[in-house]
Amino acid sequence: MNCPKLKNWLEERYDWEGMKRFAKRKLVPEHRYDLWYYTGGITLFLFILQFLTGMLLAFYYVPHIDFAHKSIIEIVTKQNLGWFFRSFHHWGSELCIAFLFIHLFGTLLLKSYRKPREFLWATGFILLGVSIFFGLSGYLLLWDERALAAVRVATGGAGNFPFIGGFIKAFLRGSIDVTGDTLTRFYAFHVAILPIITLLLVGLHLLLMQYHGMSVPLSLEKEKRREIPFFPNFFYKDLMVWLVVLGVLATLAVLLPPEIGAKADPLAPPPENVKPEWYFLFLLETLKLFPGAILGLNGETIAILMVSCAILFFFLIPFFDQRSARGEKSPLFTWIGVIYLLYFLTMTVVGYLS
Amino acid sequence: MKLKYSLITRRTFLNTLFGGWLFAFFAGTFSALMKFAFPTLGKEPDFVVLNRKDFTDLANNSVKRFPWGGVVGLYFKKADGSVLALKGVCTHMECNVAYKPEERRFYCACHNGWYDENGKNISGPPPKPLEVFTIMEEGEKLIIAKKGVKVELPKA
Numbered sequence: 141m142n143c144p145k146l147k148n149w150l151e152e153r154y155d156w157e158g159m160k161r162f163a164k165r166k167l168v169p170e171h172r173y174d175l176w177y178y179t180g181g182i183t184l185f186l187f188i189l190q191f192l193t194g195m196l197l198a199f200y201y202v203p204h205i206d207f208a209h210k211s212i213i214e215i216v217t218k219q220n221l222g223w224f225f226r227s228f229h230h231w232g233s234e235l236c237i238a239f240l241f242i243h244l245f246g247t248l249l250l251k252s253y254r255k256p257r258e259f260l261w262a263t264g265f266i267l268l269g270v271s272i273f274f275g276l277s278g279y280l281l282l283w284d285e286r287a288l289a290a291v292r293v294a295t296g297g298a299g300n301f302p303f304i305g306g307f308i309k310a311f312l313r314g315s316i317d318v319t320g321d322t323l324t325r326f327y328a329f330h331v332a333i334l335p336i337i338t339l340l341l342v343g344l345h346l347l348l349m350q351y352h353g354m355s356v357p358l359s360l361e362k363e364k365r366r367e368i369p370f371f372p373n374f375f376y377k378d379l380m381v382w383l384v385v386l387g388v389l390a391t392l393a394v395l396l397p398p399e400i401g402a403k404a405d406p407l408a409p410p411p412e413n414v415k416p417e418w419y420f421l422f423l424l425e426t427l428k429l430f431p432g433a434i435l436g437l438n439g440e441t442i443a444i445l446m447v448s449c450a451i452l453f454f455f456l457i458p459f460f461d462q463r464s465a466r467g468e469k470s471p472l473f474t475w476i477g478v479i480y481l482l483y484f485l486t487m488t489v490v491g492y493l494s
Numbered sequence: 495m496k497l498k499y500s501l502i503t504r505r506t507f508l509n510t511l512f513g514g515w516l517f518a519f520f521a522g523t524f525s526a527l528m529k530f531a532f533p534t535l536g537k538e539p540d541f542v543v544l545n546r547k548d549f550t551d552l553a554n555n556s557v558k559r560f561p562w563g564g565v566v567g568l569y570f571k572k573a574d575g576s577v578l579a580l581k582g583v584c585t586h587m588e589c590n591v592a593y594k595p596e597e598r599r600f601y602c603a604c605h606n607g608w609y610d611e612n613g614k615n616i617s618g619p620p621p622k623p624l625e626v627f628t629i630m631e632e633g634e635k636l637i638i639a640k641k642g643v644k645v646e647l648p649k650a
């Protein structure tokens with residue numbers, strides 16, 4: 141494509157050539173760990189897909205306790221391609237969170253969080269939290285038995301937090317129990333509040349990444365390395381990977397449509413052997429390890445406190461890891477990272493199999 | 495016959511191939527999205543079947559509404575006792591029209607449009623008369639149909 145007139149028009153108004161130079165100058169290092177650079181891009185791509193399909197589903201979804209469940213069944217059975225877009229949105233969320241975890245542990249083990257990228261780590265970490273809340277709030281919108289049980293447990297667990305637990309629980313539920321008020325509230329979280337926060341955080345994350353450039357693993361920092369231009373070389377590679385992800389996602393959406401359980405009944409017992417989404421399993425299994433009472437104190441509260449401390453420590457790792465900040469090897473934090481990863485994987489598998 | 499030179503370069507060929515593939519891919523994706531975004535739009539019915547009893551004791555010079563697909567239909571008994579069925583939607587900007595018995599005219603409040611007893615536009619912006627339907631009676635059923643449409647009732 142070559143349009144000199146359009147080029148001139150732009151050049152008179154913006155520094156078009158300058159922008160092109162800038163895009164060409166941006167380089168991406170090439171080395172044996174550069175596969176990890178794609179995980180962030182994949183997550184971004186999945187976020188875009190979630191935004192698009194979510195907007196479409198919002199055309200037909202009715203956030204009301206009496207109609208929510210029915211409206212999803214109608215989307216799936218009556219709208220053109222509704223079954224596909226609902227399934228796609230579901231699998232998009234699963235893959236999105238999976239890639240967020242992969243991106244997180246990749247960043248952790250390669251120590252990409254080290255100085256000067258601490259805030260990059262922090263924005264990404266908060267985005268993971270936001271995404272998990274996205275998953276939980278989106279799941280309740282289905283308003284089936286399993287969703288009701290999951291949100292009851294999750295908000296109830298938050299209620300065990302010392303001092304502020306009661307407030308958090310009341311704020312999340314909007315009523316004493318999980319009711320129609322919780323549904324409208326979670327709808328607001330899911331389609332208005334969380335998307336805005338996500339946009340801001342993703343923008344900040346990308347801006348910081350642009351500012352700092354790609355991190356190179358400590359072990360390779362001293363080596364002479366090759367670099368390729370971001371545009372077009374790396375960008376095209378990104379697009380190819382995205383295409384593969386899109387293919388996988390569409391395949392999952394077509395072959396494994398998520399089920400819709402029976403409509404939630406607040407008075408009925410939860411269905412047998414009910415399990416939360418896979419990314420909550422490690423939490424659930426951890427809470428199971430604690431007895432009901434420890435030294436006369438509520439076991440749940442202690443469990444929640446310890447889990448919160450572990451997550452807070454995880455969040456603050458870039459600030460604790462002083463050796464890697466100085467550019468030295470930091471085996472202690474490699475081990476801490478491996479332990480976190482193994483714990484997460486083991487507990488998820490245990491939760492899945494039990 | 496063998497050409498000495500290729501008509502297109504390898505680059506043109508590849509660009510067309512990949513460009514075409516990309517175009518097809520995005521066109522497919524876009525059409526799928528649009529298919530979902532535009533629902534199966536409700537089609538205007540060819541006829542509706544009503545209960546005759548509901549309309550028999552209608553007073554002279556008054557109207558009774560009935561659902562015509564997603565919009566309003568008007569069953570209208572004139573002052574002289576003859577009946578007429580119309581689509582109660584103004585031909586100007588699709589507002590619902592109202593019958594004014596004292597003036598024996600139909601009125602659209604949106605832009606001050608008037609139609610006479612037969613649905614003919616007589617004053618204000620409406621460009622066309624109101625659509626008039628055919629009325630048929632079959633036993634207990636009252637069938638209101640578009641003009642010129644063959645009514646085929648489903649066998650019960």
